[in-house]
Amino acid sequence: MSIAVQCIRALGKGERGKRSLTEDEAFELMTEWLAGNVGDDQLAMILVLMRVNNETAEEVGGFVRAFRARFSGINADLDWPLYAGKRIYENKSTDKPWHLVAAKILASNGYKILLHGHAQRHLANKTHAETFLSAVGIECVSSYDQAQQVIDAEGIAYLPLEAHCPEIVKLLSWSKRYGVRTPINTMVRGLNPGLLPYGLRGSFHPSYSELHARIEKIASADSLRVLSFKGVAGETEFNPKVSQTVWEANENLESQYWEEMTSCDIPVAKSCVVGTQEADLEAMSYGVVGTMMAALYTILGNKEQAEANAIRYWKEYLT
Structure with missing residues (x-):
């Protein structure tokens, strides 16, 4: 029996006979x-059967392993996936990719970051980071070698999905063809094409924060720390004005409850390189600092230190 038929039979049997796939x-x-x-x-x-049955960490982790076996490593610190985009609202500029500003500031402070993503252009109500890369000063690269060169020189690069794994672009397009999202939308966030030791995972549904952390534990024994959280509109951008449970995959699988940032005195930017309106500059300032804090925690492992460094970097950025 072929592996495809074996998997279809496992997933597609009746209520009592069906089961999830193993890793x-x-x-x-x-x-x-x-x-x-x-x-x-x-x-x-x-x-589609996996999505109907609710995909498991073992299933998605097995997919991730299959793709990671084909990836070349990159010498950098932080894996940062950008696949969701941010939702557009009328008369607001909260759809702007504030996470790019956070990533660029961290790169200017010595951290080596690989951004990767895919702008699914049929999603007309979303703004994706790819549109704003030049505004922030982040280079879009077309290969692993170029990514390494740019990261060595500038500390950060954006590697589009079609440049390193066009097969997944095809898989993502099926959601439009069949009218439903598939587990590939979950999988892409965990790809880690640079095989980096630290990573962020943003998702829309709170329950997926734990799922992404579990996927990382299954897919890689080498990651030092991956932080998974409910991102703004599902993007890998942290909202510090909301309390939430975050999940961490390291040598163990752990969760922490992070209170909203209410006691921090964060200066508000007077302008923004991605075109944030004046009315949204306070939210942008907190969003950038909160996202930097999440990224720094991933690397440092200490939330208080991460928060203090994020605020300091932000103040230096504004001067």
Whole structure:
């Protein structure tokens, strides 16, 4: 029996007979699809069945492992996925990618960051970071080698999905064809194409914060710390004005309850390189600082130190 048929039977049986895929089954399935031995129609059926049954960390982790086996490593610190975009609201500028400002400030303070993402252009109500890269001064690269060169020189680079894994662009396009999102939308956040030791994971639904942390534990034994949280509109941008439970994948799997930032005296920017309106500058300032704090915590492992450094970097950025 082929791996595709085996997986379809496992997922598609009746209520009492169906089961989720094991990590090894998911890994073999995606590996075989990449090799051309599983048909697109078979994989599409499996992905929809997985979504109906609610994909598990083992299933998505197996997929991630299959793709990571094909990736080249990059010498940098932090993996930062950008796939969701931010929702556009009338008469507001809160859709602007404040996470790019945070990433650029961290890079200017010596951290080496690989951004990666994909602007799904059929999502007309979303603003994606790719549109604002030049405004922030972040270079969009077309290969691993160029990414390394730019990171060595500037501390940060953006690697679009189509440049390093066009197969996944095809898989993501199926959500438009079939009318439902698939587990690939979950998987892309955990790709870590640079195989970096630290990472951020933003998601829309609070329950997915734990899921992404569990996926990381399954997909990699090498990560030192990955922080998973409910991001703004599902993007990897932290909202410090909201209390939430964050999940951390390190040598263990842990959760922490982070209170909203209410006691911090954060200076408000007078302008913004991504075009934030004056009425939204306070929210932008807190968003940038909060996102830097989350990123710094991932690397430093100390929330108080991360918060203090984030505020200091922000004040220096404004002067």
